[in-house]
Amino acid sequence: MTEQPILHIAGLYKQFGDFVALHSIDLKVMEGEFLAIVGPSGSGKTTLIRLLVGMDEPTEGTIWLRNRRIDTVPANQRPTCMVFQSLALFPHMTVGQNIEFPLKIRGVSPDERRARALELLDLLRLPRNYYGKRVTQCSGGERQRVALARALAFDPEILFFDEPLSALDYRLRKTLEKELKDLHERTGKTFIYITHSLEEAMAMSDRIAIMRQGRFEQIAPADVIYSRPVSRFVAEFMGEVNLFPVRGGSLSEAAGLAVAPSAMGRAPFDGVPRGTLMVRPENVKFLPAGGLGADDAAPDITLTGRMRAAFDLGSRIQYEVEPSHGGRIVVETLRENRFGGAMGTEVTLGWNLDKCHLIAED
Numbered sequence: 592m593t594e595q596p597i598l599h600i601a602g603l604y605k606q607f608g609d610f611v612a613l614h615s616i617d618l619k620v621m622e623g624e625f626l627a628i629v630g631p632s633g634s635g636k637t638t639l640i641r642l643l644v645g646m647d648e649p650t651e652g653t654i655w656l657r658n659r660r661i662d663t664v665p666a667n668q669r670p671t672c673m674v675f676q677s678l679a680l681f682p683h684m685t686v687g688q689n690i691e692f693p694l695k696i697r698g699v700s701p702d703e704r705r706a707r708a709l710e711l712l713d714l715l716r717l718p719r720n721y722y723g724k725r726v727t728q729c730s731g732g733e734r735q736r737v738a739l740a741r742a743l744a745f746d747p748e749i750l751f752f753d754e755p756l757s758a759l760d761y762r763l764r765k766t767l768e769k770e771l772k773d774l775h776e777r778t779g780k781t782f783i784y785i786t787h788s789l790e791e792a793m794a795m796s797d798r799i800a801i802m803r804q805g806r807f808e809q810i811a812p813a814d815v816i817y818s819r820p821v822s823r824f825v826a827e828f829m830g831e832v833n834l835f836p837v838r839g840g841s842l843s844e845a846a847g848l849a850v851a852p853s854a855m856g857r858a859p860f861d862g863v864p865r866g867t868l869m870v871r872p873e874n875v876k877f878l879p880a881g882g883l884g885a886d887d888a889a890p891d892i893t894l895t896g897r898m899r900a901a902f903d904l905g906s907r908i909q910y911e912v913e914p915s916h917g918g919r920i921v922v923e924t925l926r927e928n929r930f931g932g933a934m935g936t937e938v939t940l941g942w943n944l945d946k947c948h949l950i951a952e953d
């Protein structure tokens with residue numbers, strides 16, 4: 592990835608009748624970047640991609656591809672390509688004919704087309720003898736690879752993906768996630784990928800853009816979005832989370848948390864911030880039932896409650912604890928560190944301040 596933007600969106604605004612689907616959004620995508628756009632249904636992801644590829648026109652705003660303004664360029668003349676969820680392969684054609692199709696309509700000679708198709712079969716790790724095979728005889732995963740090969744055939748500047756893996760089963764999706772990431776690295780192309788699946792976005796992308804009601808709520812690498820979300824919305828969108836209100840530099844009484852005196856002088860308890868303290872379930876620990884040993888350091892924050900439920904997630908176990916003040920705390924451990932006590936047992940939970948994040952908004 593370079594530090595040069597390949598795509599620059601400025602003040603992009605889209606209205607359908609009275610409804611504003613995109614509220615003047617700005618975005619810069621770097622050359623060679625893998626950007627995932629995630630957000631709830633109706634947040635504007637598809638609308639944005641449709642404007643970028645030229646399937647629809649913005650009400651206002653501009654789109655630049657390097658130094659060229661492209662929002663007025665027709666879709667078939669834009670140097671970008673879209674891979675859809677439905678793939679849109681031609682069922683009556685062979686694999687080779689499908690891959691060559693974009694080249695054929697651009698008038699590339701049959702020999703050159705065939706050579707490029709074979710190269711792309713190699714790139715997508717499909718056997719060369721698939722060239723003459725009917726797409727209807729290919730498996731779901733193979734069809735995905737054919738669709739990718741076809742998208743790459745005319746060497747687009749940017750590849751846009753609209754939920755390409757969402758119709759596939761879990762194992763195949765996982766395999767193709769790895770292949771897509773690998774393909775991105777090997778081609779050095781810019782990928783812009785929309786998905787409902789946070790897991791997919793986290794597994795593949797350099798940065799994630801979280802959309803909410805036609806705006807970007809946060810754009811950052813997965814790790815930052817996960818551990819330092821800018822809002823409760825992003826925190827909750829990125830998976831299970833425990834949130835506690837902070838008022839005037841201390842945790843509100845209602846939270847039922849005990850803060851160690853040594854923690855009081857440290858952020859976020861060192862000033863008068865207001866906001867929400869966030870801790871992820873995997874950072875909350877069970878304290879030993881018999882109390883801490885003489886050499887154990889007490890955690891900065893502790894909380895007591897009753898064990899209410901345990902859910903087996905495979906390699907991890909998720910627990911629900913009901914604090915004495917009411918509410919619900921989610922704790923996650925690795926299977927090997929599972930909690931041994933019975934349901935209903937009183938437990939003490941604890942975590943350190945360096946595992947928390949203060950979300951500045953109320």
Ligand SMILES: Nc1ncnc2c1ncn2[C@@H]1O[C@H](COP(=O)(O)OP(=O)(O)OP(=O)(O)O)[C@@H](O)[C@H]1O
Pocket residue numbers: 607610612630631632633634635636637638639787
């Ligand atoms: N052609 C249209 N006419 C009117 N409203 C539209 C049109 N296209 C989209 N919308 C509205 O714009 C909003 C954003 O839709 P969009 O398809 O971009 O959301 P999305 O984030 O892609 O959702 P999903 O994840 O469900 O695909 C929705 O409320 C939708 O109803």
